[in-house]
Amino acid sequence: MKTILLLVCSNIFMTLAWYGHLKFKWLEGKSIFVVILVSWGIAFFEYCLMVPANRSGYFTSGLSGYQLKIIQECITLVVFVVFAWLVLKERLTWNYAVSFALLLLAVWFATAFKPLAAPPSH
Numbered sequence: 001m002k003t004i005l006l007l008v009c010s011n012i013f014m015t016l017a018w019y020g021h022l023k024f025k026w027l028e029g030k031s032i033f034v035v036i037l038v039s040w041g042i043a044f045f046e047y048c049l050m051v052p053a054n055r056s057g058y059f060t061s062g063l064s065g066y067q068l069k070i071i072q073e074c075i076t077l078v079v080f081v082v083f084a085w086l087v088l089k090e091r092l093t094w095n096y097a098v099s100f101a102l103l104l105l106a107v108w109f110a111t112a113f114k115p116l117a118a119p120p121s122h
Contacts, residue, residue, distance in 0.1 A: 006053030
């Protein structure tokens with residue numbers, strides 16, 4: 001649960017870094033260099049949460065790198081859907097909803113089965 005919470009929080013920062021500048025009125029008319037610096041500043045906090053999330057998931061929760069990445073991508077989409085709806089004022093259409101459902105299915109496939117053990121090395 002700690003890993004998931006950290007991933008959600010980190011993705012909120014990342015979504016703000018990547019897409020927030022599209023709606024930040026105070027950045028209108030600023031150079032792309034300033035916008036990039038602001039986005040990097042926001043993304044710093046994403047890294048401060050993402051790194052501990054991945055370490056916790058990998059070392060404490062026993063998730064594989066593949067599992068962490070797939071879970072993270074799904075969380076990214078959930079956070080983005082909320083952001084797109086509330087901030088960008090975009091609606092979730094049926095084709096995006098179906099795509100999202102398929103990604104949820106990917107998370108289930110990635111976490112429902114234990115990987116086969118590696119063969120012993122000689």
